[in-house]
Amino acid sequence: MTAEHSAAFDALIVGAGFGGIGAAIQLKRLKIENFVILDREDDLGGTWHVNHYPGLAVDVPTTTYSYFFEPNPNWSRLFSTGAEIKQYAGDVADKYDVRRHIRYNTVVESARWDEDAKLWRVTLAGGETLSTRYLITATGFLSQPKVPDIAGIDDFAGKVIHTTDWDDNYRADGKRVAIIGTGATAVQLIPVLAKSAAELTVYQRTAIWVVPKIDIRFSERAKRLFARVPLAQRAIRAVTDTIYEAMISTAVIRHRTFRRLNIAAADLAKMHRFASIRDKELRDRLTPDYDFGCKRPTFSNGYYRAFTKPNVHLQSEGIDHVQADGIVNSDGTKTEIDTLVLATGFDLWEANFPAIEVIGRQGRNLGKWWRDTRFQAYQGVSMPYFPNFLSLASPYAFLGLNFFNTMEYQMRLMDRLFTEVKRRGATTFEVTEEANARYLDRMTELLGDSLWTIGNCATSRSYYYNPSGEPSLLRPTSTKEAVREASDFPFSDYQIS
Known part of the structure; x- marks a missing residue:
C-alpha cells in the first residue's frame, strides 16, 4: 500500500x-x-x-x-x-x-x-x-434526544427544559411546572419535582409499569470488604446477574412457556400501586393496558406516592397545543405554567x-x-x-x-x-x-x-x-x-x- x-x-x-x-x-x-x-x-x-x-x-x-x-x-x-x-x-x-x-x-x-x-x-x-x-x-x-412535535411549543414564554439538557441552577420552588412524559426518566424526576413545585402537572400518554425498588446502602465496612476481597462483590453480582438473566430468558424471551411470570410481575406492580394510591379512578388511569415488559419497566418507591400529593395532577387526556403561558388540553381546559419539562426520551x-x-x-x-x-x-x-x-x-x-x-x-x-x-x-x-x-x-x-x-x-x-x-x-x-x-x-x- x-x-x-x-x-x-x-x-x-x-x-x-x-x-x-x-x-x-x-x-x-x-x-x-x-x-x-x-x-x-x-x-x-x-x-x-x-x-x-x-x-x-x-x-x-x-x-x-x-x-x-x-x-x-x-x-x-x-x-x-x-x-x-x-x-x-x-x-x-x-x-x-x-x-x-x-x-x-x-x-x-x-x-x-x-x-x-x-x-x-x-x-x-x-x-x-x-x-x-x-x-x-x-x-x-x-x-x-426526542423533542415532541406539539403545536405552539416554540411559542411558550416560560422556561423549557429537556431532561437531557438539565439546568443545574433551576429550582422548581413555588413554580407551576408541567412535565411531558412518564417513562423511566420521568419516574425518577417526578417525585423530586413534587417536593418543591407549587403545582406539578404530569402529562401521560402511556402509563408505565412500576415495581418497588429494593435499594440498600453499602456501609463503609462493606466497601472495605469489596476492596479487599473482590470475590465478595462478585458473589453479589452473581445473584443480581442471575435474577435479571432469569427475568429476560424466561418471562420475556420464552414468553409462550413462562407467561405466568409476566403476570406475577404485573401483579406485583398492581399491589405496589394499590398500596400507594387509594383513589381507584387515579389508579385506573395509571394502569398500563399492555403486558408487563413490552416496554422497559421501572423501579420506584416514590412515583405513585407523588400523585397522592395535593399539588400533583395527572393529565392523561392529551395536549391540543401550547400557548405562551400554558398548555391547552385536548378537552379544552388550560393549564397555566411557568416551566415546561420535556421528559420525552430519545429518538x-x-x-x-x-x-x-x-x-x-x-x-x-x-x-x-x-x-x-x-x-x-x-x-x-x-x-x-x-x-x-x-x-x-x-x-x-x-x-x-x-x-x-x-x-x-x-x-x-x-x-x-x-x-x-x-x-x-x-x-x-x-x-x-x-x-x-x-x-x-x-x-x-x-x-x-x-x-x-x-x-x-x-x-x-x-x-x-x-x-x-x-x-x-x-x-x-x-x-x-x-x-x-x-x-x-x-x-x-x-x-x-
Missing part, C-alpha cells in the same frame, strides 16, 4: 460512553494504540454525562451495571446515582489510559469507505477529514440508526439500506458491504436490561475477530451476506416465542420496536449464549482478506 493511502489511525471510535471506553480497552488489549475516540460532548460518559437531572439513578443494580472485569467497590448503594456512574466511567478510563485518546467537542457527520485505499474517510463538522483502517461506532442507544430509530451517515462499499448507505430492507446486523455489530466496521449500537445488539452484558460479548467478538485478522496478516474483514441472512432468520425465529411478538404490546409505544413494528432492538438470547457465540463464531462468517 502506498504512503498516501496509509491510515492516519488504525482505529477510530465514535462515542466516549461506556461502549466507546470498552472498545478502547479491547483495542489496547490487542496492542492497538494508534486510535482516536471522537465525542461531541465536553467529557466522557455518554448518556451518564449528558443526563444529570435531579433523581437520576441507575435502574439496574450497580453490581450488575458495570464491566465484569472492573468491579467497583465504592458504590454507595445497590442502585447508585448518576453522578457515581459518571465517576465510574472516569475511573475506568483513567485506569486503562483511555482519556489521552479522546477528542471532545468533535461532531462526526459521516463516514465513507474508500475502496481503493481500503480505508474509512470520516468527515467532521467543519470540514476536517480523518482516515482510519477500522471504524467503530459506539454512539449508544440513548443518544439522540432511537429515526435519528440513531445510524447516528451518523455511513456509506459502505458500492455506495451502500447504511440508514437507507436498513429502511429499504430490514433492520439487521450480524451478532449485533456487522453488516455486509461495510468492511472494517463494527457498529456497537445496532439492531439485535442489546441484551435485555443491562448494557454491560452487551459490551461484554462485543468486546469478546472484537478480540476474536481482530486477532484472526492480525494472524492472517490481513487488512480487511467483512461479514458475508450468507452469514448475515442466516443470523437475521435466526433472530426472527427466536423472537417468535417472545413477549415482544406474541404479547399484548400494541399500545406500549415501546422503543424496542422499529418503525415497521419489529422488536429488532433486542437480541433474544441469554448473555451466556451471546458471549459463547462471540467467542467461537465461525471465521467463515467473515471474508478476511
Whole structure:
C-alpha cells in the first residue's frame, strides 16, 4: 500500500460512553494504540454525562451495571446515582489510559469507505477529514434526544427544559411546572419535582409499569470488604446477574412457556400501586393496558406516592397545543405554567440508526439500506458491504436490561475477530451476506416465542420496536449464549482478506 493511502489511525471510535471506553480497552488489549475516540460532548460518559437531572439513578443494580472485569467497590448503594456512574466511567478510563485518546467537542457527520485505499474517510463538522483502517461506532442507544412535535411549543414564554439538557441552577420552588412524559426518566424526576413545585402537572400518554425498588446502602465496612476481597462483590453480582438473566430468558424471551411470570410481575406492580394510591379512578388511569415488559419497566418507591400529593395532577387526556403561558388540553381546559419539562426520551430509530451517515462499499448507505430492507446486523455489530466496521449500537445488539452484558460479548467478538485478522496478516474483514441472512432468520425465529411478538404490546409505544413494528432492538438470547457465540463464531462468517 502506498504512503498516501496509509491510515492516519488504525482505529477510530465514535462515542466516549461506556461502549466507546470498552472498545478502547479491547483495542489496547490487542496492542492497538494508534486510535482516536471522537465525542461531541465536553467529557466522557455518554448518556451518564449528558443526563444529570435531579433523581437520576441507575435502574439496574450497580453490581450488575458495570464491566465484569472492573468491579467497583465504592458504590454507595445497590442502585447508585448518576453522578457515581459518571465517576465510574472516569475511573475506568483513567485506569486503562483511555482519556489521552479522546477528542471532545468533535461532531462526526459521516463516514465513507474508500475502496481503493481500503480505508474509512470520516468527515467532521467543519470540514476536517480523518482516515482510519477500522471504524467503530459506539454512539449508544440513548443518544439522540426526542423533542415532541406539539403545536405552539416554540411559542411558550416560560422556561423549557429537556431532561437531557438539565439546568443545574433551576429550582422548581413555588413554580407551576408541567412535565411531558412518564417513562423511566420521568419516574425518577417526578417525585423530586413534587417536593418543591407549587403545582406539578404530569402529562401521560402511556402509563408505565412500576415495581418497588429494593435499594440498600453499602456501609463503609462493606466497601472495605469489596476492596479487599473482590470475590465478595462478585458473589453479589452473581445473584443480581442471575435474577435479571432469569427475568429476560424466561418471562420475556420464552414468553409462550413462562407467561405466568409476566403476570406475577404485573401483579406485583398492581399491589405496589394499590398500596400507594387509594383513589381507584387515579389508579385506573395509571394502569398500563399492555403486558408487563413490552416496554422497559421501572423501579420506584416514590412515583405513585407523588400523585397522592395535593399539588400533583395527572393529565392523561392529551395536549391540543401550547400557548405562551400554558398548555391547552385536548378537552379544552388550560393549564397555566411557568416551566415546561420535556421528559420525552430519545429518538432511537429515526435519528440513531445510524447516528451518523455511513456509506459502505458500492455506495451502500447504511440508514437507507436498513429502511429499504430490514433492520439487521450480524451478532449485533456487522453488516455486509461495510468492511472494517463494527457498529456497537445496532439492531439485535442489546441484551435485555443491562448494557454491560452487551459490551461484554462485543468486546469478546472484537478480540476474536481482530486477532484472526492480525494472524492472517490481513487488512480487511467483512461479514458475508450468507452469514448475515442466516443470523437475521435466526433472530426472527427466536423472537417468535417472545413477549415482544406474541404479547399484548400494541399500545406500549415501546422503543424496542422499529418503525415497521419489529422488536429488532433486542437480541433474544441469554448473555451466556451471546458471549459463547462471540467467542467461537465461525471465521467463515467473515471474508478476511
